[in-house]
């Protein structure tokens with residue numbers, strides 16, 4: 140019998156966890172990744188499900204549109220660096236009940252555990268991004284990239300300030316995230332309150348900065364979503380390098396340059412963020 144790793148969605152999910160670890164974004168158990176499975180992928184994975192699913196667990200949040208969906212999720216307290224070594228102990232597949240307010244584990248976390256403590260935020264973000272993209276969004280990814288976190292100590296915590304600073308830090312940024320990024324002020328992680336605050340940003344943006352904590356990004360597939368995290372963190376690194384040079388900014392990409400990039404690449408920049 141083939142292994143669950145032979146199923147292509149599982150292989151791609153494990154690879155993304157490993158890629159994030161190799162980037163240095165997942166110290167200890169930092170970060171989490173969820174993927175909303177397609178119906179065909181769920182059927183491919185079903186032969187590996189537990190004979191007896193675990194009990195339903197209430198999530199404290201509700202999204203009726205996601206009732207009956209299946210998600211791949213990293214485990215709470217589990218380390219990204221261990222996912223490729225033993226996926227069955229570090230990640231899981233959960234089924235959502237028809238009402239969309241509870242989950243149960245149908246595969247994985249064989250040595251015990253539960254899905255990421257940020258599952259309420261992931262779940263509500265899936266609901267919001269799925270609605271905003273006509274069902275295209277499937278991936279929600281949270282990481283702790285150091286340079287972006289550093290920016291949250293010096294810049295005003297507004298979407299406009301962060302979007303502009305990141306767009307100006309690398310020419311490809313306005314093409315990759317023309318809508319900009321949202322910002323959530325510091326909040327206690329892991330609960331319904333931060334889930335709702337993040338959702339509010341995710342109605343407008345496909346990425347949301349968590350002050351002094353990390354970044355949430357969303358996308359239709361693993362490549363696009365990982366690429367968004369990577370692009371934002373690379374821009375943040377350039378921003379931090381420039382500030383660390385201690386000479387201030389002598390020249391930068393001007394607002395009309397940003398408009399010209401958008402025109403050339405056929406994307407719509409959030410004009411209200413430009414002067």
Ligand code: 13P
Pocket residue numbers: 168169170171213214215216217254255256257281328329
């Ligand atoms: P989990 O281990 O519960 O996924 O938490 C990690 C994290 O990054 C919390 O924000």
Ligand code: ZN
Pocket residue numbers: 169170281282283328352353
């Ligand atoms: Zn975190």
